[in-house]
Structures are given as structure tokens and as C-alpha cells.
Amino acid sequence: MHELSIVMSIVDIAQQQAEKEQASIIDEIEIDIGCLSSIEMNAFEFAWKQGVKETILEKAEKKINRIKGRAKCLDCENFFPLENLYDACPVCGEHFLDIIEGKELRVKSLVVS
Amino acid sequence: MCATCGCDADGKVTLHEPGHHHDHIDHHKKVVDVEKDVLHENNLLAERNRGYFEAKNILALNLVSSPGSGKTTLLERTLTDLKSELDFAVIEGDQQTTNDADRIHATGTKVVQINTGKGCHLDSHMVMHALQGMKPKQNSVLFIENVGNLVCPAMFDLGEKERVVIISVTEGDDKPLKYPDMFHSSTLCIINKTDLLPYVPFDIKKVKANAKKINHQLHIIEVSCTSGEGLELWYDWLKTKVLASETV
Numbered sequence: 269m270h271e272l273s274i275v276m277s278i279v280d281i282a283q284q285q286a287e288k289e290q291a292s293i294i295d296e297i298e299i300d301i302g303c304l305s306s307i308e309m310n311a312f313e314f315a316w317k318q319g320v321k322e323t324i325l326e327k328a329e330k331k332i333n334r335i336k337g338r339a340k341c342l343d344c345e346n347f348f349p350l351e352n353l354y355d356a357c358p359v360c361g362e363h364f365l366d367i368i369e370g371k372e373l374r375v376k377s378l379v380v381s
Numbered sequence: 382m383c384a385t386c387g388c389d390a391d392g393k394v395t396l397h398e399p400g401h402h403h404d405h406i407d408h409h410k411k412v413v414d415v416e417k418d419v420l421h422e423n424n425l426l427a428e429r430n431r432g433y434f435e436a437k438n439i440l441a442l443n444l445v446s447s448p449g450s451g452k453t454t455l456l457e458r459t460l461t462d463l464k465s466e467l468d469f470a471v472i473e474g475d476q477q478t479t480n481d482a483d484r485i486h487a488t489g490t491k492v493v494q495i496n497t498g499k500g501c502h503l504d505s506h507m508v509m510h511a512l513q514g515m516k517p518k519q520n521s522v523l524f525i526e527n528v529g530n531l532v533c534p535a536m537f538d539l540g541e542k543e544r545v546v547i548i549s550v551t552e553g554d555d556k557p558l559k560y561p562d563m564f565h566s567s568t569l570c571i572i573n574k575t576d577l578l579p580y581v582p583f584d585i586k587k588v589k590a591n592a593k594k595i596n597h598q599l600h601i602i603e604v605s606c607t608s609g610e611g612l613e614l615w616y617d618w619l620k621t622k623v624l625a626s627e628t629v
Contacts, residue, residue, distance in 0.1 A: 277421075281419065289411065306536050306562045363593065363594045373418065379413075381409040
């Protein structure tokens with residue numbers, strides 16, 4: 269259940285940014301969560317509900333961008349969508365790959381007032 | 382609609398570009414581009430730990446596995462067998478008790494126990510405080526035995542040089558596929574309890590193939606901490622890493 273630690277880190281980042289902008293309310297928060305980022309979304313939603321209570325994010329609308337996995341095959345240089353870490357290259361069948369996208373876990377933007 | 386950012390008259394944003402502040406959504410609201418990694422704080426402290434290790438030429442290894450794979454037994458054997466050759470220190474992570482630290486202490490090695498309480502993983506902040514208390518020796522090897530959990534510790538960099546994942550033959554040979562993140566983020570995989578292979582339906586070829594599917598660079602060593610078989614390979618790997626960090 270590392271998702272709660274993740275939510276608390278998001279609260280900290282939002283709090284710091286709000287202070288920097290001298291804002292007292294965060295209306296919206298946009299978060300990028302890659303599909304290969306080790307975040308279980310049900311656990312994340314559950315942790316979010318509890319974790320943002322009595323914080324600056326309590327009333328904020330949350331927008332989550334799920335970024336799909338993408339890899340480059342190091343054998344045949346083919347780029348392809350990667351759903352699971354154990355997927356093989358669909359062209360040559362090898363597992364020698366570099367993950368290009370899908371590991372993201374970042375606070376993208378806030379709307380403050 | 383605003384020609385610069387695409388926000389409409391009632392204040393709703395329809396599109397925006399990075400690095401552009403929307404001070405005029407309405408008179409009060411403002412879009413702030415943050416672009417900050419959620420694990421930023423943890424990663425910063427991990428880099429700090431890494432700097433400390435490099436400055437003191439300490440080889441730090443993060444040992445991860447599910448509970449019961451034999452991490453502590455592997456450490457006990459290693460610390461006892463190599464104590465005349467290398468200096469060691471150990472950080473033990475568990476939710477509760479000092480049982481593991483007591484076992485390590487009995488080998489005569491410097492050890493600090495971190496109890497995470499309800500926490501499911503160690504983070505770089507906890508390790509930083511443990512280091513302040515224990516002050517490991519220059520040119521030593523530091524083992525950080527993480528909380529037994531094959532999921533959560535995968536995300537948290539502690540500042541280690543290498544991550545070692547341990548799996549025992551009493552577990553399923555599909556474990557790398559079921560818990561891919563840990564195998565993906567490790568550099569060495571130790572398959573432990575090989576003395577039990579005749580008694581369990583564990584296919585060692587299959588587990589290796591599965592682990593390589595997740596991480597083609599993963600180095601794999603088979604050991605039995607009970608019979609001692611294969612431990613030489615692990616010790617050789619360890620000594621090679623110590624030598625490599627000395628030459629840098």
C-alpha cells in the first residue's frame with residue numbers, strides 16, 4: 269500500500285507550490301500516472317480519499333492522465349506499445365527493450381486561487 | 382475565447398501550454414505548471430545518501446524480497462564467511478521487532494534496526510537517519526535489508542549502488558511475472574534454498590526465463606544458505622563490486 273505514501277508526497281508538492289504562488293485554494297490538480305508506474309489505481313483512489321482530508325487538496329478536482337507504456341526493441345529497433353513489463357517485441361519476439369513511456373509519476377499542473 | 386491560451390469566457394481552460402501562466406482564467410484563478418516527480422523528495426535524499434556512500438567509498442546494497450525468502454540467513458552466512466576479508470554494516474528494515482538486528486548483531490556486525498510501524502517499505506529519509514546513527518566505516522559494504530515485500534519497496538530509491546532481489550524455490554516460478562517491478566529494478570537475482578529443489582515443483586529454468594523476460598540485464602545466482610552451495614558465486618560477485626568501487 270505504497271499508494272498512501274505517493275498521495276502524501278503529492279499533497280506536499282501541492283502545498284509547497286501553493287505557498288510559492290501565495291494561493292490559499294487549489295481548485296484543480298493534474299497528475300500524470302504511467303500505466304507501468306507500479307501504481308494500482310483502485311488503491312490510489314482509496315488512499316487519495318483518506319490522504320487529502322484536511323489538506324489543501326481536500327476540495328481540489330483531480331485530473332489523472334494515464335500514459336500508456338511504450339518501448340523500443342534494442343534488437344530490431346522497433347517501437348511498440350508495452351502493456352506488461354514481460355511483453356516481447358511483436359516483430360522479432362525478443363525481450364531486449366528500453367521503456368520509453370509509461371513509468372511517469374508526476375504532478376503536472378495546478379489551478380490555484 | 383482567449384487567443385493566447387484557449388480559455389473561454391467563463392473561466393474554463395480548454396487547452397494550455399507548459400511554461401505559460403494563465404493569470405486571466407478569471408480574476409482569481411491561475412494555472413501553475415508544476416512538472417514535478419511525485420517521488421522528488423525521496424529521490425533527492427537518495428542522491429544525498431548516494432553522495433555519502435561515494436565519498437566514503439561504501440558499497441551499499443538494497444536487499445529486497447517477499448517475507449521468508451531467506452534474506453537474513455543469507456546475510457548471516459555472508460557476514461560470518463567474509464568477516465576476515467571485508468568490513469560490513471547492516472541496516473535492517475521490518476515493521477516490528479529487533480529480531481533480525483539481533484541475529485545480525487550476533488555475528489559481530491554493526492547493525493541498526495528501522496521499524497517502519499505500519500509502513501510497507503524503507504525510504505531514503507529513514508536510511509539517511511539510520512546512517513547518521515551508525516556511521517559505517519570507510520571502504521565498507523553496507524547491506525540494507527528492506528521490509529519483506531515484493532511490491533512497494535520497488536518504487537523507493539534508497540541511494541544504493543545495486544538492488545538485489547532474492548527469491549526462494551519454495552515460492553512460485555512465475556513470481557517474476559507476477560511482481561515484475563521488483564525484478565525490473567534489480568541488477569542481481571539470488572535464487573535461494575536450492576537444497577530444497579528435489580522436494581518442490583519449482584522449475585529453475587522457467588524462473589530464470591521469466592526473470593529475463595522482465596529484465597534482460599538481470600544477473601542470476603543460485604545458492605543454498607543451508608548447504609553453502611553456490612555461495613562462492615555470490616561472494617565473487619560481491620568482491621567484484623567492491624573492487625569496482627575502489628577503482629573508481
